[in-house]
Amino acid sequence: MKILFMGMPGVGKGTYAQIMKEELGIPHISSGDLLRDVAKQDSDLGKTVAGIMKQGKLVSDDIMLEIIKQRIQQPDCEKGFILDGYPRTAEQAKMLNSLVEITHVLHFKADDEVIIDRLGGRLVCKGCKSIFHKTGNKPKVEWKCDHCSTELHTREDDKPHVVKQRLELDAEKSKPLLDHYNGEGLLVEIVINKPIHDIKDKVVKRIKDYVEGKSDSIGEIE
Ligand code: AP5
Numbered sequence: 001m002k003i004l005f006m007g008m009p010g011v012g013k014g015t016y017a018q019i020m021k022e023e024l025g026i027p028h029i030s031s032g033d034l035l036r037d038v039a040k041q042d043s044d045l046g047k048t049v050a051g052i053m054k055q056g057k058l059v060s061d062d063i064m065l066e067i068i069k070q071r072i073q074q075p076d077c078e079k080g081f082i083l084d085g086y087p088r089t090a091e092q093a094k095m096l097n098s099l100v101e102i103t104h105v106l107h108f109k110a111d112d113e114v115i116i117d118r119l120g121g122r123l124v125c126k127g128c129k130s131i132f133h134k135t136g137n138k139p140k141v142e143w144k145c146d147h148c149s150t151e152l153h154t155r156e157d158d159k160p161h162v163v164k165q166r167l168e169l170d171a172e173k174s175k176p177l178l179d180h181y182n183g184e185g186l187l188v189e190i191v192i193n194k195p196i197h198d199i200k201d202k203v204v205k206r207i208k209d210y211v212e213g214k215s216d217s218i219g220e221i222e
Contacts, residue, residue: 002083004083005082010163016207019200029068030084031084031086035053054157054162057165058173088174104188107187109191189219
């Protein structure tokens with residue numbers, strides 16, 4: 001299972017990838033998390049990546065390819081992986097094709113106002129990177145991770161002016177990318193407007209059924 005999770009910033013890819021990695025027994029690789037680790041490094045590359053992310057722009061295709069290539073060659077990826085946030089341009093998709101054969105591409109969708117609310121309220125664990133939300137997916141103890149008790153924080157790029165830039169860039173880049181995977185017959189849509197506590201179990205079942213070949217589509221989860 002070499003699965004891609006795609007969709008607009010804040011739609012919920014990372015949240016469901018963290019859940020599905022346990023269900024499917026394969027690692028979750030978040031391009032954003034890999035880059036945030038690189039951005040902390042005191043190196044030229046670290047400084048370049050940090051500067052790009054702060055503005056909500058995209059890191060270059062060549063840098064991305066090298067980072068993803070190194071990660072998917074790790075032994076834990078032998079049985080497969082969930083790749084979340086990569087590829088993000090049609091060029092990156094072509095580069096990925098030369099490395100590995102992707103088996104499933106899930107396009108997560110939600111209404112614009114739902115996405116703005118999800119980004120505005122997101123909280124992330126500084127330790128294990130678990131994702132929460134101030135109202136929709138609250139931690140049991142305020143500002144503390146349910147899994148490792150580390151402090152939660154708001155992502156630097158969730159500030160309103162950076163969010164605007166990220167959403168505009170996504171609107172420009174996503175169509176050719178989705179067309180690419182549609183053309184390969186790999187793309188399915190999954191629509192997740194409802195709060196996570198109402199639909200989580202259904203989402204998990206529908207994704208499992210799809211990637212295990214028991215169904216041939218996913219659609220809207222009500
Ligand atoms: P990245 O970290 O990948 O950010 P993104 O794609 O913008 O996606 P997000 O992490 O914002 O959203 P998500 O869909 O994972 O939502 P989440 O699950 O957290 O990338 C960051 C930056 O890195 C980019 O801007 C770029 O600079 C760079 N970069 C990354 N990949 C790159 C690439 N391939 N090429 C070049 N540059 C790259 O959910 C959002 C919130 O909603 C959470 O708070 C969650 O709790 C909440 N929520 C509420 N209800 C629900 C529900 N029903 N389902 C899911 N979540 C819900």
